[in-house]
Amino acid sequence: MTQATGVADFSMRLLDWFDHHGRHDLPWQHPRTPYRVWLSEIMLQQTQVAVVAPYFERFIAALPDLPALAAASQDEVLALWSGLGYYARARNLHAAAKACVDIHAGELPCDAEALRALPGIGRSTAGAILAQAWGERAAILDGNVKRVLCRVHGIEGWPGTPAVEKKLWVIAESLLPVTRLADYTQAQMDFGATLCTRSDPACTLCPIRHDCIAFRGGRTAELPSPKPGKPLPQRSAHMLVIEDDAGRVLLQRRPPTGIWACLWSLPEHADIAEARHWLEHHVEDDVERLQAGEPVMHGFSHYRLQILPHRIAGVRARTAIGDNDDLRWASRAELAGIGLPAPIRRLLKE
Structure with a gap:
Protein backbone atom coordinates (compact mmCIF):
# COMPACT_ATOMS: atom_id res chain seq x y z
CA MET A 1 0.00 0.00 0.00
CA THR A 2 1.44 3.39 -0.97
CA GLN A 3 1.69 6.34 1.40
CA ALA A 4 -1.13 8.04 -0.51
CA THR A 5 -3.55 5.27 0.36
CA GLY A 6 -4.84 6.01 3.85
CA VAL A 7 -6.02 3.64 6.56
CA ALA A 8 -9.67 4.54 6.03
CA ASP A 9 -9.32 3.94 2.29
CA PHE A 10 -7.88 0.44 2.81
CA SER A 11 -10.53 -0.66 5.32
CA MET A 12 -13.31 0.96 3.24
CA ARG A 13 -12.26 -0.94 0.12
CA LEU A 14 -12.00 -4.20 2.01
CA LEU A 15 -15.41 -3.73 3.62
CA ASP A 16 -16.96 -2.82 0.28
CA TRP A 17 -15.48 -5.99 -1.22
CA PHE A 18 -16.80 -7.99 1.74
CA ASP A 19 -20.32 -6.60 1.34
CA HIS A 20 -20.45 -7.90 -2.23
CA HIS A 21 -18.23 -10.99 -2.13
CA GLY A 22 -17.66 -12.02 1.48
CA ARG A 23 -19.11 -14.98 3.35
CA HIS A 24 -22.25 -14.00 5.23
CA ASP A 25 -23.91 -17.36 5.89
CA LEU A 26 -21.33 -19.22 7.98
CA PRO A 27 -22.94 -21.24 10.80
CA TRP A 28 -21.13 -19.35 13.58
CA GLN A 29 -22.44 -16.01 12.29
CA HIS A 30 -26.08 -16.81 13.10
CA PRO A 31 -26.24 -16.12 15.97
CA ARG A 32 -22.79 -14.62 16.56
CA THR A 33 -22.38 -15.33 20.28
CA PRO A 34 -19.04 -15.23 22.12
CA TYR A 35 -19.10 -19.01 22.59
CA ARG A 36 -19.83 -19.73 18.92
CA VAL A 37 -17.19 -17.22 17.76
CA TRP A 38 -14.61 -18.74 20.10
CA LEU A 39 -15.37 -22.31 19.02
CA SER A 40 -15.20 -21.38 15.33
CA GLU A 41 -11.90 -19.54 15.73
CA ILE A 42 -10.29 -22.51 17.48
CA MET A 43 -11.59 -24.91 14.83
CA LEU A 44 -10.42 -22.62 12.01
CA GLN A 45 -6.81 -22.65 13.21
CA GLN A 46 -4.89 -24.56 10.50
CA THR A 47 -8.20 -25.73 8.98
CA GLN A 48 -10.36 -24.47 6.11
CA VAL A 49 -13.95 -23.24 6.45
CA ALA A 50 -15.38 -26.01 4.24
CA VAL A 51 -13.89 -28.65 6.54
CA VAL A 52 -14.84 -26.88 9.78
CA ALA A 53 -18.52 -26.11 9.06
CA PRO A 54 -19.98 -29.63 9.56
CA TYR A 55 -17.78 -30.24 12.62
CA PHE A 56 -18.93 -26.95 14.11
CA GLU A 57 -22.61 -27.78 13.62
CA ARG A 58 -22.21 -31.25 15.12
CA PHE A 59 -20.24 -29.85 18.08
CA ILE A 60 -22.79 -27.10 18.77
CA ALA A 61 -25.67 -29.56 18.58
CA ALA A 62 -24.04 -31.72 21.25
CA LEU A 63 -22.53 -28.94 23.41
CA PRO A 64 -24.55 -25.76 22.72
CA ASP A 65 -22.91 -23.47 25.27
CA LEU A 66 -19.83 -22.99 27.41
CA PRO A 67 -21.20 -24.67 30.59
CA ALA A 68 -22.16 -27.73 28.52
CA LEU A 69 -18.64 -27.92 27.12
CA ALA A 70 -17.12 -27.56 30.58
CA ALA A 71 -19.35 -30.34 31.96
CA ALA A 72 -18.59 -32.77 29.11
CA SER A 73 -16.02 -35.53 29.49
CA GLN A 74 -12.74 -35.29 27.62
CA ASP A 75 -13.69 -38.43 25.67
CA GLU A 76 -16.90 -36.76 24.49
CA VAL A 77 -15.06 -33.63 23.37
CA LEU A 78 -12.38 -35.62 21.54
CA ALA A 79 -15.00 -37.79 19.85
CA LEU A 80 -16.76 -34.69 18.52
CA TRP A 81 -13.38 -33.38 17.32
CA SER A 82 -12.27 -36.70 15.82
CA GLY A 83 -11.02 -36.23 12.25
CA LEU A 84 -10.47 -32.47 12.56
CA GLY A 85 -6.85 -32.91 13.59
CA TYR A 86 -4.53 -30.84 15.79
CA TYR A 87 -6.18 -32.37 18.86
CA ALA A 88 -4.38 -30.09 21.32
CA ARG A 89 -6.96 -27.50 20.19
CA ALA A 90 -9.78 -29.66 21.56
CA ARG A 91 -8.00 -30.35 24.83
CA ASN A 92 -7.23 -26.64 25.29
CA LEU A 93 -10.81 -25.71 24.40
CA HIS A 94 -12.11 -28.07 27.07
CA ALA A 95 -9.61 -26.81 29.66
CA ALA A 96 -10.48 -23.19 28.84
CA ALA A 97 -14.19 -23.87 29.28
CA LYS A 98 -13.53 -25.36 32.71
CA ALA A 99 -11.41 -22.32 33.62
CA CYS A 100 -14.23 -19.98 32.53
CA VAL A 101 -16.65 -21.81 34.82
CA ASP A 102 -14.20 -21.64 37.72
CA ILE A 103 -12.94 -18.08 37.20
CA HIS A 104 -15.38 -16.15 35.00
CA ALA A 105 -18.81 -17.34 36.18
CA GLY A 106 -19.28 -19.55 33.16
CA GLU A 107 -18.77 -16.79 30.62
CA LEU A 108 -16.00 -16.07 28.13
CA PRO A 109 -14.17 -12.94 29.37
CA CYS A 110 -14.39 -9.84 27.14
CA ASP A 111 -10.91 -8.65 28.08
CA ALA A 112 -7.83 -9.29 25.90
CA GLU A 113 -5.52 -10.17 28.78
CA ALA A 114 -8.04 -12.54 30.39
CA LEU A 115 -8.74 -14.19 27.05
CA ARG A 116 -5.05 -14.76 26.32
CA ALA A 117 -4.62 -16.32 29.76
CA LEU A 118 -6.95 -19.16 28.70
CA PRO A 119 -5.45 -22.32 27.16
CA GLY A 120 -5.29 -22.24 23.35
CA ILE A 121 -6.01 -18.53 22.89
CA GLY A 122 -3.17 -16.46 21.48
CA ARG A 123 -3.02 -12.83 20.44
CA SER A 124 -4.69 -13.25 17.04
CA THR A 125 -7.45 -15.57 18.29
CA ALA A 126 -8.17 -13.17 21.16
CA GLY A 127 -8.41 -10.30 18.68
CA ALA A 128 -10.80 -12.25 16.47
CA ILE A 129 -13.05 -13.06 19.42
CA LEU A 130 -13.04 -9.49 20.75
CA ALA A 131 -13.81 -7.98 17.34
CA GLN A 132 -16.48 -10.45 16.27
CA ALA A 133 -18.22 -11.08 19.58
CA TRP A 134 -18.12 -7.57 21.05
CA GLY A 135 -17.08 -5.22 18.22
CA GLU A 136 -13.81 -4.27 19.95
CA ARG A 137 -10.99 -2.59 17.98
CA ALA A 138 -8.68 -5.58 18.06
CA ALA A 139 -6.43 -6.74 15.24
CA ILE A 140 -5.91 -10.27 13.95
CA LEU A 141 -2.88 -11.79 12.26
CA ASP A 142 -3.69 -15.26 11.01
CA GLY A 143 -2.08 -16.84 7.96
CA ASN A 144 -4.47 -15.17 5.52
CA VAL A 145 -3.87 -11.70 6.96
CA LYS A 146 -0.10 -12.20 6.99
CA ARG A 147 -0.19 -13.13 3.30
CA VAL A 148 -2.24 -10.08 2.33
CA LEU A 149 -0.15 -7.63 4.32
CA CYS A 150 3.15 -9.06 3.07
CA ARG A 151 2.00 -8.68 -0.53
CA VAL A 152 0.36 -5.27 -0.20
CA HIS A 153 3.30 -3.79 1.72
CA GLY A 154 6.08 -5.79 0.07
CA ILE A 155 7.30 -7.23 3.37
CA GLU A 156 10.32 -9.50 2.88
CA GLY A 157 11.15 -12.49 5.06
CA TRP A 158 9.21 -15.46 6.36
CA PRO A 159 6.21 -14.15 8.39
CA GLY A 160 6.86 -16.72 11.10
CA THR A 161 9.99 -14.92 12.31
CA PRO A 162 9.54 -12.59 15.31
CA ALA A 163 10.94 -9.54 13.47
CA VAL A 164 8.60 -9.87 10.49
CA GLU A 165 5.62 -10.71 12.68
CA LYS A 166 6.27 -7.63 14.80
CA LYS A 167 6.14 -5.45 11.65
CA LEU A 168 2.92 -7.07 10.54
CA TRP A 169 1.23 -6.51 13.91
CA VAL A 170 2.03 -2.79 13.71
CA ILE A 171 0.52 -2.62 10.20
CA ALA A 172 -2.54 -4.70 11.14
CA GLU A 173 -3.34 -2.47 14.12
CA SER A 174 -2.83 0.71 12.09
CA LEU A 175 -5.42 -0.41 9.51
CA LEU A 176 -8.30 -1.03 11.93
CA PRO A 177 -11.44 0.93 11.03
CA VAL A 178 -13.46 2.84 13.60
CA THR A 179 -16.67 0.87 13.04
CA ARG A 180 -17.81 -2.50 11.69
CA LEU A 181 -15.01 -4.39 13.42
CA ALA A 182 -16.76 -7.75 13.21
CA ASP A 183 -17.29 -7.40 9.47
CA TYR A 184 -13.76 -6.10 8.94
CA THR A 185 -12.29 -9.08 10.79
CA GLN A 186 -14.31 -11.52 8.70
CA ALA A 187 -13.46 -9.54 5.56
CA GLN A 188 -9.73 -9.99 6.14
CA MET A 189 -10.09 -13.74 6.57
CA ASP A 190 -12.38 -14.08 3.54
CA PHE A 191 -10.16 -11.90 1.37
CA GLY A 192 -7.11 -14.02 2.02
CA ALA A 193 -8.96 -17.33 1.82
CA THR A 194 -10.91 -16.71 -1.39
CA LEU A 195 -9.15 -13.97 -3.40
CA CYS A 196 -5.58 -13.27 -2.24
CA THR A 197 -4.85 -17.00 -2.04
CA ARG A 198 -1.49 -18.67 -1.52
CA SER A 199 -1.25 -19.78 -5.16
CA ASP A 200 -2.91 -18.24 -8.20
CA PRO A 201 -4.43 -15.17 -6.46
CA ALA A 202 -7.25 -13.46 -8.34
CA CYS A 203 -5.41 -10.15 -8.71
CA THR A 204 -7.61 -8.89 -11.55
CA LEU A 205 -10.57 -8.91 -9.13
CA CYS A 206 -8.65 -7.32 -6.24
CA PRO A 207 -9.90 -3.87 -5.13
CA ILE A 208 -6.45 -2.86 -3.83
CA ARG A 209 -4.24 -4.31 -6.58
CA HIS A 210 -3.01 -0.91 -7.82
CA ASP A 211 -1.65 -0.17 -4.35
CA CYS A 212 -0.19 -3.66 -3.87
CA ILE A 213 3.60 -3.75 -4.08
CA ALA A 214 3.66 -7.46 -4.94
CA PHE A 215 1.16 -6.98 -7.79
CA ARG A 216 2.92 -3.93 -9.20
CA GLY A 217 6.27 -5.72 -9.13
CA GLY A 218 4.98 -9.06 -10.41
CA ARG A 219 5.98 -10.71 -7.13
CA THR A 220 2.76 -12.31 -5.87
CA ALA A 221 4.33 -15.77 -6.25
CA GLU A 222 7.35 -14.69 -4.15
CA LEU A 223 5.54 -12.98 -1.29
CA PRO A 224 5.14 -13.83 1.45
CA SER A 225 8.58 -15.42 1.63
CA PRO A 226 8.30 -19.17 2.23
CA LYS A 227 9.51 -20.87 5.36
CA PRO A 228 13.06 -22.12 4.91
CA GLY A 229 12.50 -25.74 3.98
CA LYS A 230 14.13 -28.99 4.94
CA PRO A 231 13.06 -32.58 4.16
CA LEU A 232 10.59 -34.03 6.65
CA PRO A 233 11.97 -37.02 8.54
Whole structure:
Protein backbone atom coordinates (compact mmCIF):
# COMPACT_ATOMS: atom_id res chain seq x y z
CA MET A 1 0.00 0.00 0.00
CA THR A 2 1.44 3.39 -0.97
CA GLN A 3 1.69 6.34 1.40
CA ALA A 4 -1.13 8.04 -0.51
CA THR A 5 -3.55 5.27 0.36
CA GLY A 6 -4.84 6.01 3.85
CA VAL A 7 -6.02 3.64 6.56
CA ALA A 8 -9.67 4.54 6.03
CA ASP A 9 -9.32 3.94 2.29
CA PHE A 10 -7.88 0.44 2.81
CA SER A 11 -10.53 -0.66 5.32
CA MET A 12 -13.31 0.96 3.24
CA ARG A 13 -12.26 -0.94 0.12
CA LEU A 14 -12.00 -4.20 2.01
CA LEU A 15 -15.41 -3.73 3.62
CA ASP A 16 -16.96 -2.82 0.28
CA TRP A 17 -15.48 -5.99 -1.22
CA PHE A 18 -16.80 -7.99 1.74
CA ASP A 19 -20.32 -6.60 1.34
CA HIS A 20 -20.45 -7.90 -2.23
CA HIS A 21 -18.23 -10.99 -2.13
CA GLY A 22 -17.66 -12.02 1.48
CA ARG A 23 -19.11 -14.98 3.35
CA HIS A 24 -22.25 -14.00 5.23
CA ASP A 25 -23.91 -17.36 5.89
CA LEU A 26 -21.33 -19.22 7.98
CA PRO A 27 -22.94 -21.24 10.80
CA TRP A 28 -21.13 -19.35 13.58
CA GLN A 29 -22.44 -16.01 12.29
CA HIS A 30 -26.08 -16.81 13.10
CA PRO A 31 -26.24 -16.12 15.97
CA ARG A 32 -22.79 -14.62 16.56
CA THR A 33 -22.38 -15.33 20.28
CA PRO A 34 -19.04 -15.23 22.12
CA TYR A 35 -19.10 -19.01 22.59
CA ARG A 36 -19.83 -19.73 18.92
CA VAL A 37 -17.19 -17.22 17.76
CA TRP A 38 -14.61 -18.74 20.10
CA LEU A 39 -15.37 -22.31 19.02
CA SER A 40 -15.20 -21.38 15.33
CA GLU A 41 -11.90 -19.54 15.73
CA ILE A 42 -10.29 -22.51 17.48
CA MET A 43 -11.59 -24.91 14.83
CA LEU A 44 -10.42 -22.62 12.01
CA GLN A 45 -6.81 -22.65 13.21
CA GLN A 46 -4.89 -24.56 10.50
CA THR A 47 -8.20 -25.73 8.98
CA GLN A 48 -10.36 -24.47 6.11
CA VAL A 49 -13.95 -23.24 6.45
CA ALA A 50 -15.38 -26.01 4.24
CA VAL A 51 -13.89 -28.65 6.54
CA VAL A 52 -14.84 -26.88 9.78
CA ALA A 53 -18.52 -26.11 9.06
CA PRO A 54 -19.98 -29.63 9.56
CA TYR A 55 -17.78 -30.24 12.62
CA PHE A 56 -18.93 -26.95 14.11
CA GLU A 57 -22.61 -27.78 13.62
CA ARG A 58 -22.21 -31.25 15.12
CA PHE A 59 -20.24 -29.85 18.08
CA ILE A 60 -22.79 -27.10 18.77
CA ALA A 61 -25.67 -29.56 18.58
CA ALA A 62 -24.04 -31.72 21.25
CA LEU A 63 -22.53 -28.94 23.41
CA PRO A 64 -24.55 -25.76 22.72
CA ASP A 65 -22.91 -23.47 25.27
CA LEU A 66 -19.83 -22.99 27.41
CA PRO A 67 -21.20 -24.67 30.59
CA ALA A 68 -22.16 -27.73 28.52
CA LEU A 69 -18.64 -27.92 27.12
CA ALA A 70 -17.12 -27.56 30.58
CA ALA A 71 -19.35 -30.34 31.96
CA ALA A 72 -18.59 -32.77 29.11
CA SER A 73 -16.02 -35.53 29.49
CA GLN A 74 -12.74 -35.29 27.62
CA ASP A 75 -13.69 -38.43 25.67
CA GLU A 76 -16.90 -36.76 24.49
CA VAL A 77 -15.06 -33.63 23.37
CA LEU A 78 -12.38 -35.62 21.54
CA ALA A 79 -15.00 -37.79 19.85
CA LEU A 80 -16.76 -34.69 18.52
CA TRP A 81 -13.38 -33.38 17.32
CA SER A 82 -12.27 -36.70 15.82
CA GLY A 83 -11.02 -36.23 12.25
CA LEU A 84 -10.47 -32.47 12.56
CA GLY A 85 -6.85 -32.91 13.59
CA TYR A 86 -4.53 -30.84 15.79
CA TYR A 87 -6.18 -32.37 18.86
CA ALA A 88 -4.38 -30.09 21.32
CA ARG A 89 -6.96 -27.50 20.19
CA ALA A 90 -9.78 -29.66 21.56
CA ARG A 91 -8.00 -30.35 24.83
CA ASN A 92 -7.23 -26.64 25.29
CA LEU A 93 -10.81 -25.71 24.40
CA HIS A 94 -12.11 -28.07 27.07
CA ALA A 95 -9.61 -26.81 29.66
CA ALA A 96 -10.48 -23.19 28.84
CA ALA A 97 -14.19 -23.87 29.28
CA LYS A 98 -13.53 -25.36 32.71
CA ALA A 99 -11.41 -22.32 33.62
CA CYS A 100 -14.23 -19.98 32.53
CA VAL A 101 -16.65 -21.81 34.82
CA ASP A 102 -14.20 -21.64 37.72
CA ILE A 103 -12.94 -18.08 37.20
CA HIS A 104 -15.38 -16.15 35.00
CA ALA A 105 -18.81 -17.34 36.18
CA GLY A 106 -19.28 -19.55 33.16
CA GLU A 107 -18.77 -16.79 30.62
CA LEU A 108 -16.00 -16.07 28.13
CA PRO A 109 -14.17 -12.94 29.37
CA CYS A 110 -14.39 -9.84 27.14
CA ASP A 111 -10.91 -8.65 28.08
CA ALA A 112 -7.83 -9.29 25.90
CA GLU A 113 -5.52 -10.17 28.78
CA ALA A 114 -8.04 -12.54 30.39
CA LEU A 115 -8.74 -14.19 27.05
CA ARG A 116 -5.05 -14.76 26.32
CA ALA A 117 -4.62 -16.32 29.76
CA LEU A 118 -6.95 -19.16 28.70
CA PRO A 119 -5.45 -22.32 27.16
CA GLY A 120 -5.29 -22.24 23.35
CA ILE A 121 -6.01 -18.53 22.89
CA GLY A 122 -3.17 -16.46 21.48
CA ARG A 123 -3.02 -12.83 20.44
CA SER A 124 -4.69 -13.25 17.04
CA THR A 125 -7.45 -15.57 18.29
CA ALA A 126 -8.17 -13.17 21.16
CA GLY A 127 -8.41 -10.30 18.68
CA ALA A 128 -10.80 -12.25 16.47
CA ILE A 129 -13.05 -13.06 19.42
CA LEU A 130 -13.04 -9.49 20.75
CA ALA A 131 -13.81 -7.98 17.34
CA GLN A 132 -16.48 -10.45 16.27
CA ALA A 133 -18.22 -11.08 19.58
CA TRP A 134 -18.12 -7.57 21.05
CA GLY A 135 -17.08 -5.22 18.22
CA GLU A 136 -13.81 -4.27 19.95
CA ARG A 137 -10.99 -2.59 17.98
CA ALA A 138 -8.68 -5.58 18.06
CA ALA A 139 -6.43 -6.74 15.24
CA ILE A 140 -5.91 -10.27 13.95
CA LEU A 141 -2.88 -11.79 12.26
CA ASP A 142 -3.69 -15.26 11.01
CA GLY A 143 -2.08 -16.84 7.96
CA ASN A 144 -4.47 -15.17 5.52
CA VAL A 145 -3.87 -11.70 6.96
CA LYS A 146 -0.10 -12.20 6.99
CA ARG A 147 -0.19 -13.13 3.30
CA VAL A 148 -2.24 -10.08 2.33
CA LEU A 149 -0.15 -7.63 4.32
CA CYS A 150 3.15 -9.06 3.07
CA ARG A 151 2.00 -8.68 -0.53
CA VAL A 152 0.36 -5.27 -0.20
CA HIS A 153 3.30 -3.79 1.72
CA GLY A 154 6.08 -5.79 0.07
CA ILE A 155 7.30 -7.23 3.37
CA GLU A 156 10.32 -9.50 2.88
CA GLY A 157 11.15 -12.49 5.06
CA TRP A 158 9.21 -15.46 6.36
CA PRO A 159 6.21 -14.15 8.39
CA GLY A 160 6.86 -16.72 11.10
CA THR A 161 9.99 -14.92 12.31
CA PRO A 162 9.54 -12.59 15.31
CA ALA A 163 10.94 -9.54 13.47
CA VAL A 164 8.60 -9.87 10.49
CA GLU A 165 5.62 -10.71 12.68
CA LYS A 166 6.27 -7.63 14.80
CA LYS A 167 6.14 -5.45 11.65
CA LEU A 168 2.92 -7.07 10.54
CA TRP A 169 1.23 -6.51 13.91
CA VAL A 170 2.03 -2.79 13.71
CA ILE A 171 0.52 -2.62 10.20
CA ALA A 172 -2.54 -4.70 11.14
CA GLU A 173 -3.34 -2.47 14.12
CA SER A 174 -2.83 0.71 12.09
CA LEU A 175 -5.42 -0.41 9.51
CA LEU A 176 -8.30 -1.03 11.93
CA PRO A 177 -11.44 0.93 11.03
CA VAL A 178 -13.46 2.84 13.60
CA THR A 179 -16.67 0.87 13.04
CA ARG A 180 -17.81 -2.50 11.69
CA LEU A 181 -15.01 -4.39 13.42
CA ALA A 182 -16.76 -7.75 13.21
CA ASP A 183 -17.29 -7.40 9.47
CA TYR A 184 -13.76 -6.10 8.94
CA THR A 185 -12.29 -9.08 10.79
CA GLN A 186 -14.31 -11.52 8.70
CA ALA A 187 -13.46 -9.54 5.56
CA GLN A 188 -9.73 -9.99 6.14
CA MET A 189 -10.09 -13.74 6.57
CA ASP A 190 -12.38 -14.08 3.54
CA PHE A 191 -10.16 -11.90 1.37
CA GLY A 192 -7.11 -14.02 2.02
CA ALA A 193 -8.96 -17.33 1.82
CA THR A 194 -10.91 -16.71 -1.39
CA LEU A 195 -9.15 -13.97 -3.40
CA CYS A 196 -5.58 -13.27 -2.24
CA THR A 197 -4.85 -17.00 -2.04
CA ARG A 198 -1.49 -18.67 -1.52
CA SER A 199 -1.25 -19.78 -5.16
CA ASP A 200 -2.91 -18.24 -8.20
CA PRO A 201 -4.43 -15.17 -6.46
CA ALA A 202 -7.25 -13.46 -8.34
CA CYS A 203 -5.41 -10.15 -8.71
CA THR A 204 -7.61 -8.89 -11.55
CA LEU A 205 -10.57 -8.91 -9.13
CA CYS A 206 -8.65 -7.32 -6.24
CA PRO A 207 -9.90 -3.87 -5.13
CA ILE A 208 -6.45 -2.86 -3.83
CA ARG A 209 -4.24 -4.31 -6.58
CA HIS A 210 -3.01 -0.91 -7.82
CA ASP A 211 -1.65 -0.17 -4.35
CA CYS A 212 -0.19 -3.66 -3.87
CA ILE A 213 3.60 -3.75 -4.08
CA ALA A 214 3.66 -7.46 -4.94
CA PHE A 215 1.16 -6.98 -7.79
CA ARG A 216 2.92 -3.93 -9.20
CA GLY A 217 6.27 -5.72 -9.13
CA GLY A 218 4.98 -9.06 -10.41
CA ARG A 219 5.98 -10.71 -7.13
CA THR A 220 2.76 -12.31 -5.87
CA ALA A 221 4.33 -15.77 -6.25
CA GLU A 222 7.35 -14.69 -4.15
CA LEU A 223 5.54 -12.98 -1.29
CA PRO A 224 5.14 -13.83 1.45
CA SER A 225 8.58 -15.42 1.63
CA PRO A 226 8.30 -19.17 2.23
CA LYS A 227 9.51 -20.87 5.36
CA PRO A 228 13.06 -22.12 4.91
CA GLY A 229 12.50 -25.74 3.98
CA LYS A 230 14.13 -28.99 4.94
CA PRO A 231 13.06 -32.58 4.16
CA LEU A 232 10.59 -34.03 6.65
CA PRO A 233 11.97 -37.02 8.54
CA GLN A 234 10.02 -40.30 8.38
CA ARG A 235 9.13 -42.53 11.29
CA SER A 236 7.50 -45.95 11.39
CA ALA A 237 5.07 -47.46 13.87
CA HIS A 238 3.77 -51.03 14.03
CA MET A 239 0.09 -51.07 14.99
CA LEU A 240 -1.99 -54.10 15.96
CA VAL A 241 -5.51 -54.54 14.62
CA ILE A 242 -6.80 -57.12 17.11
CA GLU A 243 -10.35 -58.46 16.77
CA ASP A 244 -12.17 -60.87 19.07
CA ASP A 245 -14.74 -63.52 18.15
CA ALA A 246 -17.49 -60.89 18.13
CA GLY A 247 -15.59 -58.68 15.66
CA ARG A 248 -14.78 -56.05 18.27
CA VAL A 249 -11.44 -54.27 17.89
CA LEU A 250 -9.04 -53.68 20.76
CA LEU A 251 -8.23 -50.00 21.34
CA GLN A 252 -5.55 -48.45 23.51
CA ARG A 253 -5.63 -44.92 24.88
CA ARG A 254 -2.73 -42.69 23.81
CA PRO A 255 -0.53 -41.08 26.48
CA PRO A 256 -1.60 -37.66 27.84
CA THR A 257 1.20 -35.89 25.94
CA GLY A 258 2.57 -36.14 22.42
CA ILE A 259 0.88 -36.91 19.11
CA TRP A 260 -2.85 -37.76 19.38
CA ALA A 261 -2.69 -37.29 23.16
CA CYS A 262 -5.58 -38.93 25.05
CA LEU A 263 -7.23 -40.26 21.89
CA TRP A 264 -8.07 -43.93 21.46
CA SER A 265 -5.89 -45.68 18.90
CA LEU A 266 -4.46 -49.11 18.12
CA PRO A 267 -1.75 -50.72 20.26
CA GLU A 268 1.49 -49.26 18.85
CA HIS A 269 5.03 -50.61 18.97
CA ALA A 270 8.44 -49.65 17.66
CA ASP A 271 9.06 -52.97 15.91
CA ILE A 272 7.35 -56.28 15.16
CA ALA A 273 9.26 -58.18 17.86
CA GLU A 274 7.98 -55.77 20.52
CA ALA A 275 4.46 -56.04 19.05
CA ARG A 276 4.52 -59.86 19.19
CA HIS A 277 5.80 -59.81 22.79
CA TRP A 278 2.99 -57.45 23.82
CA LEU A 279 0.42 -59.60 22.01
CA GLU A 280 1.58 -62.81 23.73
CA HIS A 281 0.86 -61.22 27.11
CA HIS A 282 -2.62 -60.00 26.17
CA VAL A 283 -4.31 -62.66 24.02
CA GLU A 284 -4.68 -66.42 24.04
CA ASP A 285 -3.74 -67.17 20.45
CA ASP A 286 -0.94 -68.06 18.11
CA VAL A 287 0.75 -64.73 17.40
CA GLU A 288 2.20 -66.26 14.24
CA ARG A 289 -1.27 -65.70 12.73
CA LEU A 290 -0.50 -61.99 12.53
CA GLN A 291 -1.03 -60.76 8.99
CA ALA A 292 0.76 -57.67 7.72
CA GLY A 293 -1.39 -55.11 5.91
CA GLU A 294 -0.59 -52.35 3.46
CA PRO A 295 1.40 -49.47 5.00
CA VAL A 296 -0.50 -46.22 5.60
CA MET A 297 1.29 -42.87 5.31
CA HIS A 298 0.24 -39.86 7.37
CA GLY A 299 1.85 -36.43 7.37
CA PHE A 300 2.35 -34.22 10.42
CA SER A 301 3.78 -30.72 10.32
CA HIS A 302 7.22 -31.89 11.43
CA TYR A 303 7.48 -35.50 10.21
CA ARG A 304 5.83 -38.24 8.14
CA LEU A 305 4.51 -41.35 9.86
CA GLN A 306 4.43 -44.75 8.18
CA ILE A 307 1.83 -46.93 9.91
CA LEU A 308 2.52 -50.66 9.51
CA PRO A 309 -0.67 -52.53 10.45
CA HIS A 310 -0.70 -56.17 11.59
CA ARG A 311 -4.07 -57.91 11.91
CA ILE A 312 -5.21 -60.89 13.93
CA ALA A 313 -8.87 -61.88 14.27
CA GLY A 314 -10.90 -64.19 16.46
CA VAL A 315 -8.73 -63.86 19.55
CA ARG A 316 -9.53 -64.10 23.26
CA ALA A 317 -8.01 -61.82 25.87
CA ARG A 318 -5.85 -63.52 28.54
CA THR A 319 -7.54 -61.42 31.21
CA ALA A 320 -10.85 -59.60 31.13
CA ILE A 321 -10.53 -56.28 29.35
CA GLY A 322 -13.39 -54.00 30.21
CA ASP A 323 -13.70 -50.29 29.61
CA ASN A 324 -10.78 -48.82 31.54
CA ASP A 325 -8.22 -46.07 31.26
CA ASP A 326 -5.88 -47.94 28.92
CA LEU A 327 -7.59 -50.69 26.92
CA ARG A 328 -11.11 -51.29 25.66
CA TRP A 329 -12.97 -53.43 23.16
CA ALA A 330 -15.15 -51.52 20.69
CA SER A 331 -17.61 -52.80 18.13
CA ARG A 332 -17.51 -51.38 14.63
CA ALA A 333 -20.76 -49.52 15.36
CA GLU A 334 -19.22 -47.91 18.46
CA LEU A 335 -16.20 -46.56 16.60
CA ALA A 336 -18.19 -43.61 15.19
CA GLY A 337 -18.65 -42.20 18.69
CA ILE A 338 -15.06 -42.66 19.86
CA GLY A 339 -12.27 -40.12 19.44
CA LEU A 340 -9.90 -41.79 16.97
CA PRO A 341 -7.07 -40.23 14.92
CA ALA A 342 -8.18 -39.81 11.30
CA PRO A 343 -5.65 -42.28 9.79
CA ILE A 344 -6.62 -44.93 12.37
CA ARG A 345 -10.30 -44.46 11.56
CA ARG A 346 -9.51 -44.84 7.85
CA LEU A 347 -7.39 -47.92 8.50
CA LEU A 348 -10.18 -49.60 10.47
CA LYS A 349 -12.75 -48.79 7.76
CA GLU A 350 -10.54 -50.42 5.17
